[in-house]
Amino acid sequence: MKSTQYPPFVNNSMRVGRSLIGPVALIAVWWIANDSAWVSNKLLPNPFATFGSLWDSLMSGSMTKDLAATLYRTLYAFGLAAVFGIPAGIALGSNDRIYRSIESLVDFFRSTPATAMFPLFLLIFGIGDFAKIAVAGFSAWLVVLFNVAYGVMNSRKTRILAARVMGASKWRVFRDVLFFESLPQTFVGLRMAVSLALVVIIVAEMFIGSMDGMGHRIIDAQQVFDLQQMYASILMTGGVGYGFNLLFIALEKWVVHWAGR
Amino acid sequence: MNSVVDFSLHSYRDEVAPEATARPHITVRGLCKSFGGAPVYSDFNLDFPKGRVTCVFGPNGCGKSTLINMIAGLIPYDDGDILFDGKTLQQTTIGYVFQNYREALFPWMRAIDNIKYPLVIKGMSKADCDARVEELIASFDVKFDLNRYPYEFSGGQQQLISIMRALAPHPEVLFLDEPFSALDYEMTLFIREKLQEIFHATGVTMIVVSHDLEEAVYLADHVLLLTKRPTRVADTVSFDAPRPRDIATLSSAAFVQTKARCLDIFQREVRK
Numbered sequence: 001m002k003s004t005q006y007p008p009f010v011n012n013s014m015r016v017g018r019s020l021i022g023p024v025a026l027i028a029v030w031w032i033a034n035d036s037a038w039v040s041n042k043l044l045p046n047p048f049a050t051f052g053s054l055w056d057s058l059m060s061g062s063m064t065k066d067l068a069a070t071l072y073r074t075l076y077a078f079g080l081a082a083v084f085g086i087p088a089g090i091a092l093g094s095n096d097r098i099y100r101s102i103e104s105l106v107d108f109f110r111s112t113p114a115t116a117m118f119p120l121f122l123l124i125f126g127i128g129d130f131a132k133i134a135v136a137g138f139s140a141w142l143v144v145l146f147n148v149a150y151g152v153m154n155s156r157k158t159r160i161l162a163a164r165v166m167g168a169s170k171w172r173v174f175r176d177v178l179f180f181e182s183l184p185q186t187f188v189g190l191r192m193a194v195s196l197a198l199v200v201i202i203v204a205e206m207f208i209g210s211m212d213g214m215g216h217r218i219i220d221a222q223q224v225f226d227l228q229q230m231y232a233s234i235l236m237t238g239g240v241g242y243g244f245n246l247l248f249i250a251l252e253k254w255v256v257h258w259a260g261r
Numbered sequence: 262m263n264s265v266v267d268f269s270l271h272s273y274r275d276e277v278a279p280e281a282t283a284r285p286h287i288t289v290r291g292l293c294k295s296f297g298g299a300p301v302y303s304d305f306n307l308d309f310p311k312g313r314v315t316c317v318f319g320p321n322g323c324g325k326s327t328l329i330n331m332i333a334g335l336i337p338y339d340d341g342d343i344l345f346d347g348k349t350l351q352q353t354t355i356g357y358v359f360q361n362y363r364e365a366l367f368p369w370m371r372a373i374d375n376i377k378y379p380l381v382i383k384g385m386s387k388a389d390c391d392a393r394v395e396e397l398i399a400s401f402d403v404k405f406d407l408n409r410y411p412y413e414f415s416g417g418q419q420q421l422i423s424i425m426r427a428l429a430p431h432p433e434v435l436f437l438d439e440p441f442s443a444l445d446y447e448m449t450l451f452i453r454e455k456l457q458e459i460f461h462a463t464g465v466t467m468i469v470v471s472h473d474l475e476e477a478v479y480l481a482d483h484v485l486l487l488t489k490r491p492t493r494v495a496d497t498v499s500f501d502a503p504r505p506r507d508i509a510t511l512s513s514a515a516f517v518q519t520k521a522r523c524l525d526i527f528q529r530e531v532r533k
Contacts, residue, residue, distance in 0.1 A: 164334075
């Protein structure tokens, strides 16, 4: 079969068009379900009214305040996780004995739901902002730690040998080879960590005394039965998570330009 | 640090004494190595002549790569002494070319920085590094842009970059572990010729592990034939066809005879 040749801009717009099919279809189904009253409008608001509400809240600045609070906490937690997770992960991954002795511990805490540790962190840090950041940061830290260590352990041995045979010291092998070898897996870890930090922050904002943040906003809207506002806030939160993901994938492609090649 | 590789026109081979008196460069004495209790090498003794190409050939799993990896310090050995002109490995500059160039080059560095890396490790100044790389580019007649990343080059070009990296610090010995086995035939021929040129120009002692007998004989001054495990030297066959060798060498009577002799020894060892 002969494939038809299109000029690049046609190809590009076709690709963009195809990627829009899913969202447009979802909104269409949502609209039909609401308009024909398949789903009670006590549960599902009109999609266009919801987007209108989202727009208004953003314009009036009422949502931007919550959005900023959530972004601040998430990035703070993520920052702590990255700053403490990457060096610790490299150290862990490059020392087999340390790794083996604490592997089960890391696995245990990774399997413990972060939410189960809320009360503990509240006790330690008090009912402030930092308790939320700390618990999200801790969960994200474990993810970073594990992934970086994994990346280091699975680095290509040939490259380490190549550096050693050229006379590289242990420290140089670490800095010039191990660090870069672990980068692809480090980015996987960072991407997972930022998603997890967002999840934990949203839940913390919902349930442990918060005056702002998207989690607080969602549960507030639910309490007063402002459906449009609740859906709008959920959509915005989803947008934040999706945005983080896109950002990290782009960053990964740029930094780890050699991955998969 | 500004010494220049001797790429001038006179051949190193004109200066060295005839084969019989070639000085040993690497001496292996009483080498012992076992894997999981099974001895691969026990009380193994061997000399590699200086300024010669020695190709190591032997049955699968006999420890060809293990041998050169122990000499190059990539894997530890249980007992014995390995000296380079009486010096230890730490006192000697060596170059090593891996079979898998894809896994041996650093893909996060540009090709040119890969080549400079051993020089940077030695603490050479930036100007000296640049000068040395320019020299290598000129002597290898490199036409492609080394400011790209390794994965942007063809396999043969990547292996050439690996060889340039190995040669950058003026090694006394160049180890090559099956340098052609990940290359297609065209690239194999190309790299083979490059290796001959390097040898012609520098007279560096080369040790090449090969699983292709034709290639081994073609490149070698000496073919070192190893036995099955526990590994011993079955024989050393000399091949003294003049260099540069070319396609005609492959069909010369001396080449055919030498190859046949190696094959004979090899088969005798495999059947044992």
